[in-house]
Amino acid sequence: MIPKSALITGASRGIGAALARALPSSTHLTLTARDADALDEVAGSLGAPARRVETVAGDLTRSADRERLIEAAEAKEIDLLINNAAVGHFGPFLGVEASRHLEAVQVNLAAPIALTRTLLPGMLRRAKSEARKCGLINMGSTAGFAPVPRFAIYAASKAMLHSWSVALAEELRCEPIHVLTALPGSTRTTFGQSAGFGMRTIPGSRDPDAVARDIVGALGRRSLIVTSHTLRPAELPLRVANRLFTGLIGRATRALSG
Template sequence: MDIRGAVAVVTGASSGIGAATATRLHAAGARLVLHGRDGGRLAELAERTGGVALTADFADPAAVRAAAAEINDRFAGVDILVNNAGIGWAGPFHEMAAEDVRRLVEVNLTAQLELTRALLPGMRARPSASVIFVTSIAGRAAVAGEAVYSAVKAGVDAFAESLRFESAGTGLRVGVVVPGVVDTEFFARRGRPYERGTPRPISAGRVAEAIVHAIERDRADVYIPRWLRLPILVRGVVPGVYRALAVRFGGSG
């Protein structure tokens, strides 16, 4: 699809992948609606890109509904929705507080479903529209110490696939971008820094480029980096071997 002049909503745009994606969409000529929790960073990004800033914490369902209503009120229709907002939590599941579980599910899964549901009627009315979900390799391979995060990302994957089937024959396209380890503030915020030697983190810019490519080329499934497909193929063909290797070498992220 042609991004020039398209109305593009990017969630989690305060930093990391979201900010990088907003910058690249702006360079491609999109009109931006930027969501995030950090009002200061969001305002700075909006000033640089000419975007509309919507500061909201998507752990609050009412905030999601309010953001969707404002978007629908201000724009005749959305052409691109990048569901990127997400948070993490690291540690053994039995040590996780109930409030942390709720927050991860609300931000990483429920908010994406609700925002998509609210914007979908207008998007389906467009000649061409694109919904992109930024998931994680953790949702396809599972990661020790990130049980809930892996579960909600797997849920987003399944939702995106179902929505893609429902949208067959319409102008709505649905894509999933599956990053591995990305060099952002995510790991510090989840409570445990990334300390493994391999795989090495990739830049948020590389993920943003993959997102824009998925929109322009109607890509249903994009791994970044591409070699991440290999362990998922191994898991599907020889799951016993995969699990043994994951226990021995996988550890936590």
């Protein structure tokens, strides 16, 4: 699909900024993150003000900021929502402040759920009335495949995001929407430094622009994308298992409700 208007969370750097670069230049962009200067820099690098880019600085842990963002997204009649922002705090569960754990739950889970639940009805209504499709991209992580000691809340938040996103895609199967669950493997951003890893970049990490191009290219073609060089041998069984699992669950749900 070629989106007319997209909202990208976590667009001040990393994969979020790369997703903004990867979308077609005809797409109006609403970019959000906390750092207003960094957002303006990304907008400038994309050709704003000539290109239609709006920045909305705000903190996804604050409901007032989420409300402002929702208003901006509705005013721009978005037809693509990208829930990309996330944080992680590396360390043993008892060694990390409770407020940091709760911040990760807010940014990685509560915000995507709140934005999606509020914005999707309008997106679907507009898509139906204009006989076209809208889109939703949820950014999970390969870290969500298994429990990760010392990164437990981040991995658990991504496991839940993955489960919710795949289930939602099945629920919306007959609606005019493409739902894509994106699971990046290690990517060269400053995420690791923010999370408190010792290592600057993990060997085998991919370039964020390449990852973003793969994700944008998969929207409308696939429901799940794992973007990783290092995990490529594991990708096929995972995709087959995911397809079988979601297909079976979908059939069971329809049988029980029908």
